[in-house]
Amino acid sequence: MSAKKNIAILGAGPASSTLAIRLCNEGCKVVIFATPEQAPILVGESLVPMIIPMLQDLGVEQEVAEYSVYKPGACFTYNADEVFEFRFSETPSDLPSYAYNVPRDKFNATLLNAALRAGAKLVNRKVILSQVADSEDLKLDDDSLQAAIGYWDKSEPDLIVDAAGRANLIGRLLAVPMQKGPRQDVALFAHVDQTELVDSGYVHNDRIDHGWCWRIPLQGKVSLGFVVPESYAQEQGSTPEEQYDNLLKNDSVLQALAPNAQRVTPALRFNNYQSISERLCAGNWVMLGDSGGFVDPVFSSGMLIAMDSANKLADTILQDKPLSDYEVAIKLHLNSWFEIVDYFYNGRLMSSIKVGMMMPDNAINRFIYRWVSSHVSRIFSGAAASNPFSLKLLRFLVKYGLKDRNPDDYKIN
Numbered sequence: 001m002s003a004k005k006n007i008a009i010l011g012a013g014p015a016s017s018t019l020a021i022r023l024c025n026e027g028c029k030v031v032i033f034a035t036p037e038q039a040p041i042l043v044g045e046s047l048v049p050m051i052i053p054m055l056q057d058l059g060v061e062q063e064v065a066e067y068s069v070y071k072p073g074a075c076f077t078y079n080a081d082e083v084f085e086f087r088f089s090e091t092p093s094d095l096p097s098y099a100y101n102v103p104r105d106k107f108n109a110t111l112l113n114a115a116l117r118a119g120a121k122l123v124n125r126k127v128i129l130s131q132v133a134d135s136e137d138l139k140l141d142d143d144s145l146q147a148a149i150g151y152w153d154k155s156e157p158d159l160i161v162d163a164a165g166r167a168n169l170i171g172r173l174l175a176v177p178m179q180k181g182p183r184q185d186v187a188l189f190a191h192v193d194q195t196e197l198v199d200s201g202y203v204h205n206d207r208i209d210h211g212w213c214w215r216i217p218l219q220g221k222v223s224l225g226f227v228v229p230e231s232y233a234q235e236q237g238s239t240p241e242e243q244y245d246n247l248l249k250n251d252s253v254l255q256a257l258a259p260n261a262q263r264v265t266p267a268l269r270f271n272n273y274q275s276i277s278e279r280l281c282a283g284n285w286v287m288l289g290d291s292g293g294f295v296d297p298v299f300s301s302g303m304l305i306a307m308d309s310a311n312k313l314a315d316t317i318l319q320d321k322p323l324s325d326y327e328v329a330i331k332l333h334l335n336s337w338f339e340i341v342d343y344f345y346n347g348r349l350m351s352s353i354k355v356g357m358m359m360p361d362n363a364i365n366r367f368i369y370r371w372v373s374s375h376v377s378r379i380f381s382g383a384a385a386s387n388p389f390s391l392k393l394l395r396f397l398v399k400y401g402l403k404d405r406n407p408d409d410y411k412i413n
């Protein structure tokens, strides 16, 4: 049994529930402190194939499949008529060949219910954290501790896990500096009734006049979100709804892709992402999932990183390893995604893919193309960032493999 047996997790998102299930299954006492209020719709709907084995291990895939849309691949549209399609069934056979697009409220509920079935205790209250004087440790307010008494086998938790997502509770309390990425975009997000689709299950990423948009098919509707420069969003209006509706109406690409789309939910606005906390642990606390960092919506890596971090943290706790081992692994994973995302925005990724597609058709080139694609396609499955060889090959390709192609052709403004 781990030395850290009594665990407090703040937040009840996917990272929290995944960790709780893993720890409860090994006899730990986990209390999840959650806030009942929830936004009307939640981002994080497009999952990547690398999450599928995690859902299977947690015993929830069947339930998730029932309310989700089967996702066989991804596509990227440039210049209106230039579409790059990636089917997961064409990726190497060690990777799962599908994923799902999920309604996040139901997905969160599935995972949380599984955590409760595994034995976690849910306390609906907003914890107030404070720092213990002259120490790196944190403590929970008395009422929160009171709510957990009798469940933990001592009066204080051994470990406090901040899994409250972008609220970044511990980072804000301790003013932990953030490593920032180069983009200052905002994302505007809502559900619409319909859009054109290349494939009814694909996640669609489309370059638009300024920035890019996603289209994620859900049951009976489509999640449509814009990622645009902050200044451009402000020109569209003052409220998220005004900005969203004006972008939908005025963008020339969207006029073709979603000419009849009607917004069916409120619009939400996100900024301040592309950031990683410079510290992920100290004393008796650790950050998990988005609270420790979030890279970018493109490539749908957020949920993978959140659930993968939960598994890595569970292993660290259960094997009594130092939390610093976990911190190193998570920072590496986040920074690898930072690098891959950069190649999307600067146009080098698609340019190198295009060069591969244009190679003269002969046996040697076909062999090289298949081998290179098997590594590049790991980006869309979610596997590239944790495969050092694929990442090195990608780095080589975007630097030396562009021939005379100008990466600006595929750059995101």
Ligand SMILES: Cc1cc2nc3c(=O)[nH]c(=O)nc-3n(C[C@H](O)[C@H](O)[C@H](O)COP(=O)(O)OP(=O)(O)OC[C@H]3O[C@@H](n4cnc5c(N)ncnc54)[C@H](O)[C@@H]3O)c2cc1C
Binding pocket: 010, 011, 012, 013, 014, 015, 016, 033, 034, 035, 037, 038, 043, 044, 045, 046, 047, 048, 125, 126, 127, 163, 164, 165, 166, 167, 169, 187, 189, 225, 270, 273, 288, 289, 290, 291, 294, 296, 297, 300, 301, 302, 303, 304, 306
């Ligand atoms: C614009 C945008 C689009 C995205 N699209 C995708 C995508 O398509 N695919 C993908 O994989 N990822 C996507 N992501 C990322 C994904 O949403 C997150 O990475 C993922 O939700 C992280 O999970 P989490 O469990 O760490 O945090 P969350 O899912 O945010 O869960 C945290 C929970 O903590 C709760 N909470 C907050 N404050 C408190 C408090 N004080 N006390 C208790 N609880 C609290 C919150 O209500 C929430 O339920 C997107 C992100 C953004 C910003």
